[in-house]
Amino acid sequence: MSLESERARLSPYFQFGQSVDCVVFGFDGIRLQILVIERGAEPFFGYEALPGDLVRMDEDIDEAATRILHDLTGLDNVFLDQLKTFGRVDRHPLGRVVTTAFYSLINQTKYNPRPASWAVKARWKSLSDLEDMAFDHRELLQTALDSLQRQVRQHPIGFELLPEEFTLAQLQTLYEAVLNTQFDKANFRKKILSMEVLKPLDKTQQAVRHRPARLYRFDTQRYTSLAKQGFLFEL
Amino acid sequence: MSLESERARLSPYFQFGQSVDCVVFGFDGIRLQILVIERGAEPFFGYEALPGDLVRMDEDIDEAATRILHDLTGLDNVFLDQLKTFGRVDRHPLGRVVTTAFYSLINQTKYNPRPASWAVKARWKSLSDLEDMAFDHRELLQTALDSLQRQVRQHPIGFELLPEEFTLAQLQTLYEAVLNTQFDKANFRKKILSMEVLKPLDKTQQAVRHRPARLYRFDTQRYTSLAKQGFLFEL
DNA sequence: GCAAAAGTGTTTGATCTACACCCATGA
């Protein structure tokens, strides 16, 4: 069978739409948050939704994710990871749309949501404040959360959520929020410091009414070189 | 904007094909293997490929994976997990086809590959014996392998690759093959037995010219109830 | 000095590693 006859035979299968949705996590210092938009078009007009869009015919899926995240946040070079693809037949009222979910962690202090191309403002929401969401976005979100909880314990991705300079207490609070647990302060510091991937700075917190904490910075170079030697970040 | 006008506006985006490819791992007692087919149609006629097919317009993606795996192997109720979606623009010569890769572990002793609908026999291949593969299937395979190595250490999925009744040495050999390492025999048994998810049988190996080993069976019920209490399978 | 959070040290028990050794079977 020739290429051309195959193309003809298979053409009825080529009617899928492909979209990308981004679950963007942030951290306000206390609680884990995600970025949502309010939809300005049908279907689900007015509902809260994950930022996402249809992939163009001439665009890689990963590129589309980067483009959409950039359109929305203005940020480049953020950690962006593919999560899972959702393909229920009836998940989109407009036709057969398969969506691939991505997730990303960004530093909230660096980013103020700004009006995006669809003229609806993106905003941060704590997980507990979310109402109904468009499409199956609730499900995507839950999957992202599960994935984040798994990932954050094995990879040094939590740092993406913090300012570049942070205290160990902030780091601990972050981990406690993401994993929904409590850690012993002494043991947490010992563990994280023993990995030697934090660079202690000669700076401390300012304007706190107690002993100011030392600031640290994640040492990307050091981590990369350790990782090459087989070092595994854990917990 | 109405639903109808939105549908019209977006119709040029609905020309994707969606396919599913399955990476099916097996274990011959010594080496890890995967199931491949020889393609009987263009493009890539005659090449080795992962078993896969286009998803029908009225079919969920997960269902499609199950259907395809069933068509090929005759097996139902196998562990089948979504891996990742590959959407490079030029990955398929026939048009824009996005593929979602799944992986599965099956017990080779229970399954003989049989002729499938495309009249080309599926067969087992050791990883090292693979030549060029169709499409980007090499890349899918590598991703599956990485995922298997991660998964097998945290979930009791290795058992899917063994006969229902197996010896601890077989289990150890399997883990060594998958993870490409060596374990200390004494420590491996202690660890695995301390989890109490193996049911020791009153049976031993037959017809071996040394002390016969006890047979074990994975205790699914026990594992499920332990998992509910927060038990984590590890290594 | 007091409150509040930063930061450290020690004890105890669990777990991991390495390695030596015994056991059961077929030939």
Added chain:
DNA sequence: TCATGGGTGTAGATCAAACACTTTTGC
């Protein structure tokens, strides 16, 4: 009785949890 792999015990090192304690700052 020997070869072969099955199966066990233990000493030492390493790691983790719990908790008490000291330090530094603002007020």
